[in-house]
Amino acid sequence: MSTPFWRSAPVAEPESSVPLRSAVLASVLIAATAIVNEGLVGPAATTASLIGIPLAFWWSHHHRHRESALLKLAIAVGLIAALIGFIGQVRTAQIVSALDVQIPLAELFLWVQFLHSLHLPARRDLMFSLVSSLVMLAVASVLSVGMGLGIFVLLWLGGGLTSMHLAHASRLRTKLPLTDHTPPVPRRSLVGPAGAVLGFSVLAFLVFPTARTISPIVFPSKLSVISRLLHEGGLSNPSLGGNGEDVDGGFADRSSFGYFGFAESLDTSLRGRPDDTLVMRVRAQAPAFWRGQTFDRWDGRTWSSSFDAVVPISGEEAIQTLSTLGDDRVDSPDAERFLQTFYIERPGPNLIFGAYRIDEVFFGERYLLELEDGTLRTGVNLGKGSIYTVMSEMTPVDGNLLRAADPLAVPYPNVIATRYLQLPDVPDRVVDLAREITSGESTTFDKIHALEAWMADNTSYSLDIPPLQPGADAVDQFLFVDRKGFCEQIGSSLVVMLRSLGIPSRLVIGYTPGERNPFTGLYEVKASDAHSWAEVYFPGVGWQGFDPTAQVPLFGGSEVANTGSSLLSYLAGRFDALPQIVGRSVRVAGMAILVGVIGLLSWNWRAESRRRRMRSWAHRTLEAFEEIGGRRGIARSPADTPLEYLDSLELAGIEGARRAGELITASAYGSVDLDVSDVGIVEDLVDAHRSKGRR
């Protein structure tokens, strides 16, 4: 060749279909927007993807007929530059969390996509773009924690399917140049695979156990600071609408939706419950109660904390928490590290939530404030988008262990007794009731259970209770007058009765696990999931939660449901308005119909694809025989039918060729499903004669 290498060369099969190009471009843009929408990538990569990619598509469409070596060189240089940029970013950034790597990685993907878009002469290149846009969508899903990505996935599915359909049509056009009409594209080629994919994913959803979504090397954290607290170490809760000290913090939302318990004190005479605002999402391998803070001082109506000294704690990567009062640990080989990542959706109290007992916190500021009871506060108000990860150590406990570590029998530090046995003047009948209920039980553990059982039998849970009369004792009012109340009344009564029996205990404020969203795998915690319950000190074991209303599980592993059932219950939760029975039967019937339709579609599709594969088998095999015959000087004229040609091969001494001809004919024109053994015989024949020819 005399042409110098840098001169452009013609492209073998340029793709001229504008609809196909547009569909691929749409898919790529949808995927890029999904990444950009997470708001994490820089302006350069954003511009390159949202403006650069369409321009690059336009450019490569206009230059599809010529292939320029210079352009390829430029793309290669660009790719290397992007890679160097990525490595540089990763090296210079202080990698605290995996998120710090994911963002440069996402940017790298955007750059690669942009550079690739500059050179898309053929259909193959467009299909590569489509595939890499799917990878980009996967990157976006790694970055995303919300349901917003679902829209992009649906849009991309539309774009992707259209692209594949158009690519198929375009392929048929080029493969059959003799026919001047566009060959009909079988409709089934779309419906079948789509149905099969849907079917398989539903099946997979139903069968696979809920994924343990977190691996111990990922510690996401991200800061989205609204404002610093004026009084460092203090408590602020913007979700209470101006309560807390940081009134001038500039919160967007002043209305109160949060739980009033996330404050310096908890007044049990207050009524009114938080609403269903989504406050945070939690990625965790199992549900747990997300603790916020504890109260130890009770005055008959209000809980408060006697701890006001805050200790700053910090760390380079993980912030280690301090050992706090009553923070005893059992040495157990079964102790498990339990990771939870919290994604803040609405500004709330500046508390670090987590399952008991928090060991390490991965927090963007690398600096926290800890109270003596283990409550962790941040120095800033966290806005939407803040992320922190908590590592808790969970030791399995059971009734026997707790019975052995009885605070009534085992000595424990005095300082715990003074704090956690403190009581104001409690009405006598409350103390008498506690004694009466527990008189038959000898250990603390059993006494607690007796109290819980009594409350379950004699009181009821209700959000609708009368206001607390002035001067009345909240516990007395609940146990003897109202006999109904919500978690504060129930939890407070348990703590007060336990203390009257000499059992050290406290009230904890936090959130119940929330509802697991099967689409994202995250627990969605609403303001109304706020909860309070009792914790009892067991010497040598530590604090153990007890809750007469919502059974705090003793740690020891939770049930792992399969994804399908959680999906169903999640969806069922969305359709609560439907009458239960009708809803359930409709759901069951709908599910059955869906499975049936999917089964039919996939069966149909399987048969069709098998036939198609067989037809192409016929074509391949015929070509193989043409090669064999060609070596013997018997060429196939285009006007020879496969059967005629193989007949002539049989006459030339290739035994079995006639039979092969019949099979090829049946497969090519009859849409006949061939027997596997027949196919095997023919392929053996081809192999035998091929190797003979080579020798």
Add this chain to the structure above:
Amino acid sequence: MAAQVAADLFANVTRALRGKPDEARLAIAALLSGGHLLIEDVPGVGKTLLAKAIAQSVGGTFRRIQGTPDLLPADLTGITMYRREAESWEFQPGPLFANVVLVDEINRATPRTQAATLEAMEERQVTVDGRTHPLPKPFLVIATQNPFEHAGTFPLVEGQRDRFSLVLELGLPGRQSERELLLGQGGTDVLRHLKPTTDPTTLANAISEVHRVPVHEAITEYVLDISAATRSHPAVSLGASPRASLSLLRVAQAHATIVGRSFVAPDDVKRVAPAVLSHRIILSSGDLRAATAVIEEILAKVAVPTG
């Protein structure tokens, strides 16, 4: 079912007509495709034998018409006559009202009578004195003619030849077949003992089943390619009509059934194409017999789509 009917017919017909399996197959293909058959050849090669063998194998009613110049259309279709005892006009059906009608030496009949016959073949009904009478189902016309005889004949024109699904040339028998004939094996002696292998209803069902034999789109393309090639061939002044294409496909479907295939192979199309097409094209030279050679030439050129 159609395959069984075809196999039985084939076995029966070849018992009478020795040494001509391909011709027998084509004749049965014409029958199963629901079309009509024209047998052209010199006398004494078994034209009538084949027609009678088919007629007897099919069962049902059989009529034979001898083509003569004084044959009138009414002799075939029937007439309306007055019945004295019933005191009413009554239609008296002619010999066309049969499942199998053999028209011997059709080119000896006058063009007027020929036209009436061919009209009935196409319409499958007869109109006499303003009243329409449907012909029985199935209705198969087997016509014979001697194309080499010219005196006192009225050759069928192209449009009339087009009504026949295929035209068969029997040719002289091989020496072995001729010996068998001399020894009394096959031929008219066998014909006497030939039993029907099917009945009109079964045959009608078999015909509609043949119409449903699956045709791959590559086969459709092949048929279209062949028809297109006849139209663009330099020696041809009038190529195959769309009716010819349809006939080719139908006869190929029937042929596939006879050879025991559940689908149409390009081989079926190739095998029946000369018989189906050669009488439907007009060569510039006007030579009728060269047409078969032209079709053969086209078949050797048109590429077989291999899917």
